[in-house]
Amino acid sequence: MKIFKGIAASPGIAFGKVHLVDSEEIAIPKISIKESSIPKEITRFQEALTKTRAEILAIRDKISREIGQEHGDIFNAHLMVIEDRALIEEVMEKIKKEKLTSEYVFSHVLKRYVQSFLKIDDEYLRERVSDINDVGRRILRNLVGANKTSLGDLPEKMIIVAYDLSPSDTAVMHRKNVIGFATDIGGRTSHTAIMAKSLEIPAVVGLQMITGQVKEGDVMIVDGLEGVAIVNPTPGELQKYKQLQTRHHEFSRGLKKFKDLPCVTLDGRRIELAANIELPEETASVLSHGADGIGLYRTEFLYMNRQGLPDEEEQYQAYKKVVMEMTPKPVIARTFDLGGDKFLSHLEMPHEMNPFLGWRAIRFCLASPEIFKVQLRAILRASAHGKLRIMYPMISGVGELCQANKLLEEARNELRARKIHFDEKMEVGAMIEIPSAALTCDILATEVDFFSIGTNDLIQYALAVDRINEKIAYLYEPSQPAILRLLKTIIETGHSKKIWVGICGEMAGDPLLTPVLVGLGLDEISTSPVMIPEIKKIIRQMDYEEAKEIAQYVLTLRTGAEIMTYLKQKYLSILKEASPKNKP
């Protein structure tokens, strides 16, 4: 039995056999290419090498920093493999001569090297084969890219262990057979964590080296409550966790009692408690958890892992399905947020040094108005079937907002010309997730009907913290006074301009922060479906007036940690007062 400590990313307990995403052999079919595609194929190979090189450099620097220079040096050997002239030249020659795909040629050349290493009568060098295979697998993964379908067909219910899961991994995942996640990297707001929460799959992330410590088929317990992963547990340990799992299920069921009750404070302030979703199939879970609507529908997931762009009709059908299932409850469709950690599988997005500061979301959409308008028309058409709202991501200033609204008006006109109905009064909102937008939201407010604060990126941008880098994860603090001040500014400004303000980041799902969010005056809170019962329970047990005092008080504190300590004490007292024993 081995125990690993990570970050609790999605609540619940799961146990089962391990499916190791990293260990997997990548199947490479022999595919011929046309003479004319040879230059493209060679470029593709070179790009994969460049990308792999960057990955290895990052790992090397991290290991050198954390464990020591000598250990980092091992990766210099990896680097030399991908810089190896003989190897690279041989692959390029063969692509030209044999007219086969680069992954096929590369895997064969590599295999030959591995075989000659295995023949060497020297234990040390024979062991280097694992280094070569490691590098080779990295290169192949970068070559094959999003086309892999490994998670699509698991034979039984399994726990996925991976270095990290990308949105393209989880999008193809076979839901029924994935019961838990354990990953090497990531934090509470990494994609794996968000996805796991929305699917109600227990997850532990940031386990550092877990992929190197387990084998396919090992038994593992994932404790998403405590952030622990246990490999090959003793029977006693397994028994203990089975009981914990039962208790957790009972706890969750208890919360579901709140499902049909309104989300309102003791003194009568109504908060719209909504859910975040990625895929149309999630509406069932949204409704079963008792959400008042969908506060963030991440539409870009419709665009991932597919060959062509979905046309207007297909998008319309997807949005319509969500709207109709939710009706009369409102749905906020956020237009595509692509780039950053989400890439289109078929559009060639250029490699960027700082993707989160790069060509993504509204920036990409405004630069590709023809792609964008297809989505705008589809959303407008779906608005005829219920209460749909639209929201633009990554707005940094009013200019972008005006441009987007202009395209929306063009889309409306195109539909009018086609005599297609839509909701003429559909509300339009801006996601406030860039500090410049937060600071100019009095200007932005004149162009929209609502704001939704996207805290994941707002925190990342305001605190200059890469939310995927676990080395600096401690700096990623939603309770940091700067963040709370930004929220206060956005909410107060929005209200003074007579528009409503919501929040849709992961921060909204932290029960400890709920009193502050309510007290700051938010009109809407949107979070993972699974968090809704608990948040609703808390809101129903507190006074708005008291929440306002709490919010005011924490704004006078000096650090995020002080604020959290205070909120923990307050939380306990709120729950105690509200428990049946103390209330007649």
Added chain:
Amino acid sequence: MLLKKKIEIKSLQGLHARPASLFVKIANQFESDITVCKDSESVNGKSIMGLLTLAANRGSTLEIQISGEDALQAMKALEEFLTAEELR
């Protein structure tokens, strides 16, 4: 210009990963083609993979063949490296 030279590996650990990678680094600083032969095998001296497959242990003799404009300088640098007291 084509230069050839036989050099015996004297360091205890032979031309292992670390020294081999240093060798390749030096070799790559030169324009000339560099070939390293051991027994009947010959590999590209600018390739770590090739060099490692030679498995040059202590006591083995390598023949270095260099052809190109800067062959002289290349040979000097590589010979100096290989005959140093201790290959790092």
